[in-house]
Amino acid sequence: MMPLSLTARISLYFAAAACMVLLATGYFLAHVVESHFEEGDRHELNGKRELIQNLFKQARNPTEIAQLPQQLHDALVGHHGLEVTVTDASGTPWFSTPGTTFPGTLQITCPEQSLDCRDAALQQWQQAGVDYRGMTVPLTAGNGQTYTLTLGLDIERHEIFMDTFRIVLAIAIALAALATAGLGWVITRWGLAPLRQVTTMVSGISAEHLADRLSDDHLPTELKPLATAFNAMLARLDDSFRRLTEFSSNIAHELRTPISNLMTQTQVALSSARDKDAYKEILYSSLEEYERMAQMVGDMLYLAQTDNGLLKPGMAQVHLAEETQGLFDYFEAWAEERSVSLILTGTAIAPGDRLMLRRALSNLISNAIRHTPPGHAVHVSLGNTDDRATVAVENPGPDIPAEHLPRLFERFYRVDPSRQRKGDGAGLGLAIVKAIVEAHGGSISVTSANQTTRFQLSLRTHTT
């Protein structure tokens, strides 16, 4: 199911909220009107009750009592809608307004302690299709005889009014809800305008314009974090995209030279007849070129896997001093031939993948040996702080100009572009070191000053 649009959603919520508020208000209003009617009725009923009670109280002898019905009749003339019955102590009807028969089930609701039954509970009943509200109270004549008085007020007109009132109210509520929904829609459209503005800005950003950023100057506070997050994502995308583009062009460039060499060489070789040794020589030369390319492809694969987290470092406690010593053994002969000595100080233990860390150390050490002038030493110092293992690989040599330092870890980056074909590898060694260190959650930095170049690794010792 398609999710509802924000505008529709908010309009609906508005309408629902308005409905609830209006319904409650309507219910309250209806109640107030009802009570008002009831109060009016009580007032009228009480007035007649007092009148009748007085008439009875003044009748002290049978003559006066015999005159009561006429007096009652006179008193009630002109009061349409008010009907009265009086029964004597035995329950026999004694007086009633013409045409009146009330149900016999009506009980006296006058509270015991009340003297004049002012607060008798009102009762409501239906007789011959007419709604009545009334009260039943005791009546005492002047001669001490007791009667029961029932007063009933025709409330049909109230009911008709209330029905109309309810219908009008319901219609008003429905219209108000619709109006609120409509207004809600307008307000929401209006309120969400900044969102559409952001959408327009975002849709304008394509692969060619990854450097564009959303400006959050005119955005409401709620949207600022979105813009910031989006900008951060753009920055990462831009970076990856730039690196990818650079990487592909690098690969193309790096492979173009050896492939063109191989092609030319083979074409020249085939252009005239040669002896066996010459062919052999050409094949050997090709083989060397192939090996270089194979190593480069292998390194790039390794780098891609490490960078993309495909190569997950295994977690073991790696004794960096042992690994460094092992690497010194390996490089010993080569370093000696170059009159470079190797010095190790300190120890460190870091959790990680032994093979990967060893490869990183190996690249750093071979890089250092290669750039150390004869008669000097490569110095590897290890250390453990609270939550870090540090490795510093230091070699004397000409300073690397500052502008090259941050780019040293980029793939195929060479300080001196002319060095690329002199057996210094493909320029991936330091990129591999960086990828391995970052796969371990560590960091790497390089400084070069005062004739000393120093690579500094920092590895986490607490795995999180």
Add this chain to the structure above:
Amino acid sequence: MLIRPKHVTMKLLIVEDEPKTGDYLKQGLTEAGFVTDLARDGWEGLELAKAGHYDLMILDVMLPGLNGWQVLEGVRRSGIEMPVLFLTARDQVEDRVKGLELGADDYLVKPFAFAELLARVRSLVRRGHSSLEATVLKAADLELDLLRRRATRANQKIDLTAKEFALLELFLRRQGEVLPRSLIASQVWDMNFDSDTNVIDVAVRRLRIKIDEGFELKLIHTVRGMGYVLETGTDGTTA
């Protein structure tokens, strides 16, 4: 030009669908003295493996029909215990683990050097046929006493460092075989990745000075584009 091993002829089965790779593997291994059969897909490979008595199977992972894992499972289910060497283009740890779990004996990631393949194949076929461990290794007048850690040539003692001793031991154990640099680095220094340095060349050169200098018969030879070999004959191996 490659050295034929002196022991009995070994039968190899190659299962490889890539036409050029298959042909070159067959040619190279045949010229190295093995009897080889080539299957072009998984089904054919499994059939041949069950029918013929092979000493080793070289199995590509990506194959039409059955893939390499399925062929290996079929072979092992038939109770055939010959060593299996996997060739995989997918340079992923999971692949290696899977292959070894299924009972592969070794794996090689494409692209590989032929010398490396040859060295691995020889290690694997030797595994089932090795004689009792010798304590003294010999080549011509060179002797290496493994127990006393002593090396002599023409009865003259040669001083070797620990790593040089290990390197010479490797050469002597695998006399006549061309050892690629990567194999030497892995066997002697436990370095299982390619280094862009000429460390191995320097180490071999130093060893060579110690054992060959001043002798008419040179023992350690460079095989150009492949690696190094220790041999006593002179049949044009050196280039």
